[in-house]
Amino acid sequence: MPLLSFRNVSFGYHPARPILQDVNFDLRPGRIAAILGPNGAGKTTLLSLTLGWLSAWTGEIHLSGNPLRALPPRERGRRMALVPQAEHTPFDYTVLEYVLMGRAPHLPPLEMPTAQDAEIALSALEQVGLDSLSRRPVPQLSGGERQLMLLARALAQLSPSHFSLPTSHLLLLDEPTAHLDLHNKARLIQILRQLRDSGVTILMTNHEPDVVLAVADDVLLMEPNRPPQFGALDEVFTAEALSRVYKIPIRLVQVNGHKQVIWT
Numbered sequence: 001m002p003l004l005s006f007r008n009v010s011f012g013y014h015p016a017r018p019i020l021q022d023v024n025f026d027l028r029p030g031r032i033a034a035i036l037g038p039n040g041a042g043k044t045t046l047l048s049l050t051l052g053w054l055s056a057w058t059g060e061i062h063l064s065g066n067p068l069r070a071l072p073p074r075e076r077g078r079r080m081a082l083v084p085q086a087e088h089t090p091f092d093y094t095v096l097e098y099v100l101m102g103r104a105p106h107l108p109p110l111e112m113p114t115a116q117d118a119e120i121a122l123s124a125l126e127q128v129g130l131d132s133l134s135r136r137p138v139p140q141l142s143g144g145e146r147q148l149m150l151l152a153r154a155l156a157q158l159s160p161s162h163f164s165l166p167t168s169h170l171l172l173l174d175e176p177t178a179h180l181d182l183h184n185k186a187r188l189i190q191i192l193r194q195l196r197d198s199g200v201t202i203l204m205t206n207h208e209p210d211v212v213l214a215v216a217d218d219v220l221l222m223e224p225n226r227p228p229q230f231g232a233l234d235e236v237f238t239a240e241a242l243s244r245v246y247k248i249p250i251r252l253v254q255v256n257g258h259k260q261v262i263w264t
Contacts (some may be wrong), residue, residue: 001064001065002026002027002028002029002248003027003028003029003060003063003064003168003170003201004026004027004050004061004062004063004170004201004203005026005027005060005061005062006023006024006025006026006059006060006061007024007059007060007061007062008022008023008024008058008059008060009022009023009024009049009056009058009059009060009061010023010056010057010058010059011020011042011045011049011054011055011056011057012057018048018057019040019041019042019045020042020045020046020049020228021136021227022059022208022227023046023227023228024029024227024228024230025062025169025201025220025228025230027156027170027201027218028201029168029201030199030200030201031196031201031202031217031218031219032192032196032201032202032203032204032215032216032217032218033127033202033203033204033216033217033218033219033230034204034205034206034211034212034215034216034218034219034220035047035204035205035206035219035220035222036202036205036206036207036209036212036219036220036222036237036245037220037221037222037228037245038103038223038224038245038246039224040224041222041223041224041226041254043174043222044174044204044205046205046220046222047082047172047174047203047205048241049061049067049078050053050080050172051080051082051172051202052068052069052071052076055069060108063076063079063080063170064079064168068229070109077104077105078105078106078157078158078160078169079158079168079169079170080158080170080171080172081102081153081154081155081157081158081169081170081171081172082154082172082173082174082261083147083151083153083154083171083173083174083176084173084174085174085175085176085178085179086179087146087150089138089139092137092138092139093137094134094135094136094137094138094202094257095125095130095133095134095135095136095137095138095149096118096122096125096134096135096140098138098149098153099121099124099125099149099152099153099156100113100117100118100121100156101153102121102124102152102153102154102155102157103117103120103121103156103157103158105157106160117156118158120143120156121152122134122160123154123156124152124153124155124156124159125149127152127155127194128149128151128152128155128191129148129187129191130145130148130149130152132152133145134177139172142178143179143180143184144179144181144183144184144187146182147176147179147180147188148184148185148187148188148191151173151176151188151191154171155171156193158171158200164173169200169201169202169209170202170203170204171195171200171201172200172202172203172204173202173203173204174204174205175204175205176188176192176204176206177189177206177208177211178207178245185211186201189211189214189215192204192215193215196215196217202264209237209242210260210261212237213233213258213259213260213261214236215231216233217233218230218231218232219231219232219233219236219237220236221237221241221243221245221246223244229241237252238252239251241253242261246263248263248264249263249264250262251263
């Protein structure tokens with residue numbers, strides 16, 4: 001059974017200007033799918049629809065076979081977590097305090113996190129390599145460290161009462177490598193591969209073809225005025241399709257046995 005299904009989904013912010021039309025795809029558990037397309041194609045909007053923050057004009061979205069609209073917000077928060085591009089931090093939280101916020105969907109109203117919640121948050125920080133910074137104030141982090149902290153918060157959110165992530169849960173990332181230097185980009189790619197290998201399902205937007213080639217199993221290729229194309233990386237991620245979407249000549253070449261994107 002697909003973990004996430006879109007069936008004939010359409011949406012727009014203005015009645016006369018739909019952004020998404022006839023979106024259809026099935027994301028199977030334990031795979032990484034990359035949403036690729038130019039600015040304005042609706043990539044971030046599709047993530048908001050997946051999270052239930054927006055309601056589709058037409059069509060159905062299902063999570064693990066259940067209509068998304070039938071799931072209460074707290075249940076959606078236990079099953080899905082988002083890593084945004086960036087997030088403003090108004091207070092001097094420590095890294096651990098910030099990651100603990102991911103436990104909110106698992107707590108009764110007005111309840112404080114427990115010792116077990118703190119253990120789960122520390123485990124998430126260890127997964128992304130930030131456990132040594134757990135007591136550091138968030139404003140003192142670098143941009144790359146902040147992005148990894150947001151990922152740790154999402155992992156803490158998806159963890160139930162134990163320390164492993166269920167394969168029925170979905171991790172969403174919005175341009176996760178947009179502000180990272182080369183070292184932190186490689187680090188994040190390694191973490192995403194490890195999560196996928198452990199059974200975590202990932203849906204992410206991305207503008208960087210090299211990152212898509214490095215981690216994606218499937219691609220949802222979006223472009224204005226055309227139905228999105230979804231399929232395995234080798235089927236969808238082609239020079240012809242990329243050249244059409246980005247309106248520049250693009251070639252795929254083999255370098256040391258790996259595909260690379262060349263554009264002019």
